[in-house]
Structures are given as structure tokens and as C-alpha cells.
Amino acid sequence: MSFSDLIGNEAVKKILKAFARKRKLPHALLFTGEDGVGKKSFAIELVRALFCQNQIDGESCSICHACKKIRLNIPSEKEDFKKVIFSSHGDFGVVLPQNKVINVDAIRDLEMQTRLKPLEAQMRIFIIDEAEKMTSAASNALLKTLEEPPSTSHVILISSHANLILPTILSRCQILSFAPVDFKEMAVFLSRKRKIPLESAQVLARCAKNVSKALAVDIEEFFERRKQVLEVFKASVNSDFVTLLGLTEGISDSIEEFLELMHDVAHDLWIIKLGISDKISNTDLESQLRTIAERVNEKTILTWLEEIEELRKAMQVNPNKKIASDALFVKMTYG
């Protein structure tokens, strides 16, 4: 693993390589960007390159002692999340959220750890993953550490929702924003990695929107699910409520993925309605989407988009999935 194995974000890569080459790092960095664009992989690779003993032009050698030791360990014990989680390398630690929050204890431990001198490398680097999940107490506890840490300690915050982070924290960090990986690049990567035809890789890339998800998703299931989504829209314009209720049976387990796909399809319908059909994501379904789009007006599609968005937000607080999806379909069919 080295920087050249990571796809996309060439500009960011260039900056990180320069940091590694000079072995110099700002004391507080924030990596932002959508989920799954590679923020964490880049961060770990940066640490590896910085600590690597035979670093060549900002790239780690991946065979030396330090390179091998730097890995992300995910502990199983609940108590471990209240501390900085160290890898086998003593100068690289991470703070991870547990039960959707980063506890103040972990940040206090981090504060203590930043005050120690490096053990093996020339600096200590700490990563806070999903930094927006810090509690208010945790965020505030981090403020002083972020502003004036000892010169050998560096903190990298990672967050896909930087807008939820305290402004006083943002003002102390240098922010690197990661762009979504280009679809074409991703499709080529996917078709090579997953051994699927380029065409389906393209659809997958556009719908999954990020690399890690596209790699994880079960392809057959994905296409099957998309077929169901299309059924939902068809049944909805036909006011065929019986079919709709039948469909909810199958989907309540994977409703979040299902809603995401619905969102994409509804958005495609809207784009078709605006008359710019070359911008749609589900390119292979264009003709079917067109027939649906002909039967609804723009206002209805906008309401759908809004309803889906609302429901996706509501999903974060664990509603009854069956009832929620039924309710959505009722609203979509009867307005």
C-alpha cells in the first residue's frame, strides 16, 4: 500500500506527499469530504510515509518496520474506546466513536498523550475519526490541545460532516477537502477490482457514489434492489397500491440502502423532467425512467424527493421500518 494505490484526489495527494517529503506537518489538520472518498486511507498512508525509514519521494516503502506496524486496530472491548487506541506503533493512535459518540474521556486521554515525547518516530500523530461525533464536552476539551500542542504532536481530524463540528475547532485546523472520486476513474477501478463489465461498473460507481461502498456492495443484490425501486415508482404512478404494499414486505431490512436508491432514481426523474437527460445516474434505465417521468409532473417529483429526504433523516432515530416505508408509499401514491 502506498499513495499510488489510492485513487482520486490528486491535488490532495500532492500536498500530503509534500508533507511527507519535508517530514513537516501542520499541528492540526481536518480532512473533510463525503463518506468513503478515502479520507482515512489517505490519513493512514500519510502517517506511514511520515514514519517510514526508507521513504522515497513521499511514498512509504511498505516493507520497513514502521510501515508494517501502522495499521488500524479496532478493539472489541467497550472500555478501550475511552482511550486513544494505539497501533503496534507507539506514536500513532486513533480515537474512534463508540455508540455514535466520541466520549470526553477519550479526548482527555488524547490530551495527555499529546504531551508525551515520541517513542520511535520523530513525531506523534493522532487521528480522530468521525470527529463530528465528539460530544460538546469532548469538543471543548480538545480546543486547547488543538491550538497549542507540543511541537512533536499532531492531530488529524476526519469528518464527513464538517459543518457539525464546533466553529472554534474549525478555526484551529487547516482543512483539506476531499472531492468525490471521478465516476469514470472509479468505474475502471471497480471493473478491474471486482471483475465486472465496465458498463455495470459505471452504473455502480454512479449510484454508490463512493469507492468503499461500491467495493462492499453485493452486485446482484444491488441490481435486484434497483429493479424493485423502479417497480415502486411504476406502481406509484399507476396508483397500484396493492403491488406497493407487497413490495414493502421485502425491503424493510435494507430500507436505508433502498431509500438511497429511491433518492437517486427520483432525482433522475426530476433531471429528465428538466430536459437534461444526459446528466442522469442510472443511464442504463433511461427509457424506463422516461416512461415514468411522462406520467407525473415536476411538482410531484419534487414532493417525492422531499419525502424521501425526510424519511432518510428520520431513519437515524430508528422508527418502525415497515410502517415508515408504507407511509412513504401512501404519500407518494395519493399525494
Place this chain on the structure above:
Amino acid sequence: MSYQAIARKWRPQRFEEVVGQEAITKTLQNTIRSGRIHSAYIFSGPRGVGKTTLARIFAKALNCLKTDKPNPFPCSSEDDACFSCKEIAESRSIDVLEFDAASNTQVEKVRDLIIERVDTVPVRDRYKVFIIDEVHMLSTSSFNALLKTLEEPPPQVVFLMATTEIHRVPATILSRCQKFYFQTISTEKIFQKLKSIAEKENVEIEDEALWEIARAGEGSMRDALTSFDQVISFASTLEKTSKIQIEDVVTTLGRASSEVLRRTINAVAEGNPSEIISIVDEISRKGQNLIVFCHDLLLLIRNLLVVKISDSLIENNAFSSEELKKIGSAFTEKDLIRLFHSLSELQTRLRQAKEPRYQLEVGLVKLIEIRRLTPIEEIIDRLEKLEKLILSSSTEEVKKKSELTQTIEDLLGSDSLSTITSSDLEHVEISSLDSELEEILKFQGDDLKPLKNAPKITVSKDNSIDRSVKIPKPPKDASEEEIRKWVENHPKTALIKSYLGARLIKVESKR
């Protein structure tokens, strides 16, 4: 070689170096000059405007060893500073204790680190100074434990507290402190500071680029300095030899360039949704923050509006006022106000959006729709006319059915009035208008339903009422109950009821 952030390296060391808080620095200097030193001060204000910095300078001034009393001009760190000032600058002074309230919120820590130590006299210096940063994070019991100490500390103890959220500090604490409210710093002043730092650091950068950084700071010096740091370190990775340009700043800070903003507002003016979709595609592909983009667009619309009112109010901006006028000519003032409302709502929605990109696209395309709508005032005007007509007809008791419906149809027309739906009304926030409109719409038979679909007012002749029936008049001494009954049964009342759908509320006797 360790490297220090610009914001830390150039932290002001003397009162004069603090930018943008003249009133406060003057007051503090005068306090020291006159020797009227209070026991507790609280500094509040937004992030990065100099609270902690001033607290440290104040501590230096109190303990500076250059003079034998507190010195309003403490040593700065470069020249031959006294021990005390040097130590405070390196935050290792034995008598100036900096306490991070956010990591030590518990009452035990407060007791250990503050209350216990208050009673010992200063070791070497004049004053024992406690700097409590982020004081709003202390727990309730910690605050309460501090109360007595704050009120009557030993004579040589000074508390300096700093916070961004003064509303979270209990009133009992506040009433024992002298309060200083820090303001955000003007873009102009941030720019000057950046320029002087750029000169000292030998950074070659265009003035325009510095202005952009200063604007990005939004009144916070530290934000601007952090951005500046970022621009310098990122520009150096590009191995550019020329001066840093405004484009470099825009790309490193992930802000939308003025070009993109111009294209967006033009697309709205021309009603071109496909241009909007491709703009959003472009900025999200670059990984730019969509909320920041929305914010910048909001600022642009605000400036368009301001330029329509007065040129002089525009601060230094990415767009010249001539350009703003040119762009703004496509919009009326009312248009701009509506765009502003709709956009600011979009901004709040974006913050929690699951699919922010879709939200932004839909929100921006909606802006085009908004321009196409008939202004709400006009609609209300028409409705008012309608209302008057109906009301006047009811006072004349009964108008002929055909006449009335005819005029209503005239007023509504079949295509002269565009449909209003509740979502279109969202951008109107004048409550008086709202309630008025609601009243009128209620009269039409439904809340906020499209007017067209509202049931037409039809006045029908009810043949079931027999007017020939005569009911005897009630006697002169009849009770109210009896009169009421008589009125109820009177054929005239029945007529009015059936024509106007009215109901009897009150009966008054003329006698």
C-alpha cells in the same frame, strides 16, 4: 525542525499589537496605569478575536518586572524581556496559571487547581493570575464552588476568564466580574495584519489574494491566519515560483470562485436549470463545501440588494459595485428579497441534508420558479377587492345570484391568476400579510389551497322557504328567549341564512 502555526507565532505580545479591540485594550491599559485592578475579568466574544491573547498580555502587564508597579507596556518576547514576561509567553510562569476549563470541568479539579492555590501568596511576582480559558464548560458545581473565591479573593489574586459562550456562564459569576465584550474584526484590519505578516515572513502574495483570505476569516483573526497558513503551505507544494494568486487561495480554501457565483446568478436570471445542474456538478466534483457555496451566494444576493439601495455600504468585495449593478439589473428588489429568504432556508436545510447535492440542486432551481411567480402583494390586492365586494353585497342583504357570481368570475378569471400553493408561499414572512391572506383563503373554503380549486361562491335560491307564512309578532314584554325564537323562525332570516350561509349570533331589540 518543528514548525509553528502563524496564528501562534504571531500571537500579539503587547497591547498595541492587538488588532480591532481598541476600546478594550485602552480600558485595560488605563486600569493598569491607574492601579485600579479588579479581582475578576471575563472576556467574551466570537472565536479568534483575541480573548486569550489579551488575557495573557494583561497578565504580563500585571507582573512585568521592568517597572516596580504594573506596566501598561509589558515586554514583548523578542527583545530583552524580563523573566516574568518571557515565562508567561512560554506559558511556564509560576504565578500565572493557565487553566483549561474544558478539560477540567469537575469540581474536584477546580478545588485542587484553583481554590486550594488561591491562598498561597505569589512566589515571585506581584500578582497571582489565574487564566481560565473556555470557562463556559465548567460544571454547575464548579461555578458555584468558585463564587466565594471570586467575590473576595486575597488581594493579590486576579482571575481572567475567557469564553465564546457567555450565556452559559451563570449570572452569579458574571455579576462578580468586569465584563468585556469582544467584537469581530473588520476585514480591512485583518487585511492589514495579514499584509504585515506576509512581509515579515517573506511570502510573496498578491493583495487581491490577501483580501480573499481576510474575507474568508469572517471577522475572526485566527480563522484568517489559519487559512493564510494553509495557503502558504499548500502553495509551496505546487512548487510555484510566482506570487500566490487569488485562484490559489480560492482552490485551497475550497471556496467558490467569483466566476462560478456569477454564472449561478446569471443562470437564475435567465431561468436556465441545466446550467445550474452543471454548476452544482462542477463544484461537488471539486469537493467544495456546498454550504459555503450557498453562503457565498447568499452574500452576493445581499450585496446586490445593498447596491440597489446605496453604493457606499459595500465593503471591499470580490465584485465591484458596477458589476453588482449590472448583475442586479435583472432583478427587482422584491425578487432579491424573495431569493434571499429562499436561499437562507436552503442553507439551514443543507446542514442536515442526507443528500446535500440534490437539496442544493432542487433549491437553486426553485429560485428560478420563484421569479416566475406573481408577487404575493398583487394577489392580496386582488383578493382584497374580492372581499370588499362580497362584504358589501351582504350588507345590502341580497344581491341577485347571477350578478354576484359574474363579478367573482371576472375577478378570478380563468388564466389571469397563477396558482398559489403553500410551498410557494413559504418565502413570504410578513406575518400581517400571512394572516390576512389566510383569512381570505379561509373565506374561499379552504386553507392555502390553490385559489382556482377553491369552491366558487354560489348563491342559490332555496325554494323550500315559504315566505307567505306569517308568524305573530311577540308581545311587547316578551323575554329575550321568545324574541330569539321568533327571529329564528322568521322567513326573512331563513332567506339570509340560505343565501349567505350565515348563522344567528345575537339578537338585539330596538325597543
